[in-house]
Amino acid sequence: MKVLHMHGPPYKKMKVSKNLDRKKDVSTSFEYHKLCEARRKLPIYPVQNRLVQEVRRLNTVIVIGETGSGKTTQIPQFLFRAEVHRGSQIAITQPRRVAAVTVAKRVAQEMKSELGKLVGYCVRFEDVTSESTRIKYMTDGMLLREAIIDPLMRRYSVVILDEAHERTIHTDVLFGVVKAAQRQRAKKGLKPLKIVVMSATMDVDHFSEYFNSAPVLYLEGRQFPVNVYYSCCTQSDYQFAALVTLGQIHKQAPPNHDVLMFLTGQDEIESMVRFVRDIGRSLEGQAPPIIACPLYAALPPQVQLRVFNRTPPGARKVVIATNIAETSVTIPGIKFVIDPGMVKARVFNPRSGLDLLKVVRISKAQALQRTGRAGRESSGSCYRLYTEQEFDSFKLNTVPEIQKGDLNIKRMCSLSSVVLQLMALGISDLIHFDFMDRPSKESIITAVDELHLLGAVEKREKIQLTALGKQMAAFPLEPRLSKVILVAKEFSCLEEIMSIVSLLSGESVFYTPHKAREEALAARRKFMSTEGDHISLLNIYKTYKSVGGNKNWCMENYIHQRNMKTALDVRNQLREICDRQNLPFKSCRDDTVAIRKCLTAGFFMNAAELQREGTYICLSTRRPVSIHPSSSLFRSKPGYVLYNELIQTSKCYMRDLCVVDPDWLYEAAPSHFKRKKLPT
């Protein structure tokens, strides 16, 4: 490789280690010193006592703990042993399913209890708890959903919100919900609700302020020091810089010192893997053999598992990963981290009003998280491919998800879901809801407007949920899709609608490997309908069912088996909810008009009209849009279509389309279309 002979970015060594970025916040804190002293004698019990004491005294405590502090597994046990829970349940939320499940398993082992008895977990499709469960790990979305049924969270005496620094939309909403529940319970003279917020954040004051100046406890982690090196000058090509840095490390570092490199996406990672393998080959005999492992979410699970394989003696593992390796996956053996300081994120484009995926700078918090990955088992090094001045200009924290949605069309759906959920919780004044970081007024109003259009809320002296809205809130779906389900009763086609909605709500069931692209597209053509992609999806579902849905059929037809399985799980879940609401499970057989009319009731705001020039414009925004080449309607030009989503790449593409009649649009939302001229 030519690259190896060139000079890489020179580095300046910094005296930074685990307390990087914390600055005086932490080191001058009285609690911190007190905690450290105590910990030197007896590492974990003083924390336990202090925690229990504070929770008893003040009801709310913030716990700041580095990775490896054991807070997720230990703190619930502390509170349980001290009987802070007073016989009822302790809930611990996690942003990710896997974390909720694996942590619960470990704690069950530690407590020598069968999983699902004393210690259990609850995630979508899986409730492993029982009457005797006292420590319950769950996803944040799950607790939020439970809160709709019981806003006072009566079955819990302690709610622990873990990984709060990640600021997922669910955790952010839960902040307000648990705070309100705590206050309400106190007011009603019910058993107090204890709240513990656990975070790895640097932005401690913000959390503490929000929770009425709750005391902050600092935990030390099992983190080893990491030397941080900044680049001396700005790097114009971070991929190149990353490769050069890897080359230098590889030539100098002893074997079995593994490397983790962060890149932004699949393409970048795959091409980097090829370069890295080239380096390995060109240095054969002079340096340890390289095992290059790509890691990103879209990778099949078996391939992902390779990063956990132990590196054979004398070799070096180089893991090239997306930000999945920041939080979701912990890889053993990492001594070096290469951080180009970039991440691919959804960003809002104010010019087009659309969001798109773009490579942007990470936050300081993310940089710290990446650095920490080098110090899990012993001390390590982190190469930051940006200057210290550049680092100073990074945002302190990643923008909370709930604020990312502002004016962002794709995310509008999420905010309307959240608004619907909050209203179902009995909170109608969302503008004044106690958000830790509030979304803009405009984005709330837009969400309320959408719910109004769907008939989920009505505006009297104040905004309130309609009976329809209440029913909609019971479904774990975007409000538009819930509306489609509820309207299916009128058209007697719930059977078909359920299949379509299930397939639409999850990830794509189309599997298109690079090597067999043509075969995959040909296989797909068999199911395509001239009425659009929704009917095509229904054809797939029906065929899958008629052949008994086996693995071979999926392979032959290039259908993504795992995603298909998830869609079936979703369908079962939706069916249960429909049963509870006494919705008749009728089939319309081949009456696709009924199906498309249902879809119109939920997606009329996503209608596009064919213009004389042969292009489309979106009826709500008057913006030009195009049919995505993957659509079954790509080669046809129907007068009116609905689309499931817009995606901005080289053009503004509509995805998942359905042919409709303009009359249906008017029937579905007369007020929305009254000023718009629609030919009959």
Add this chain to the structure above:
DNA sequence: GAGCACTGC
């Protein structure tokens, strides 16, 4: 004639 980071109910 196109490409998509990561989650969750």
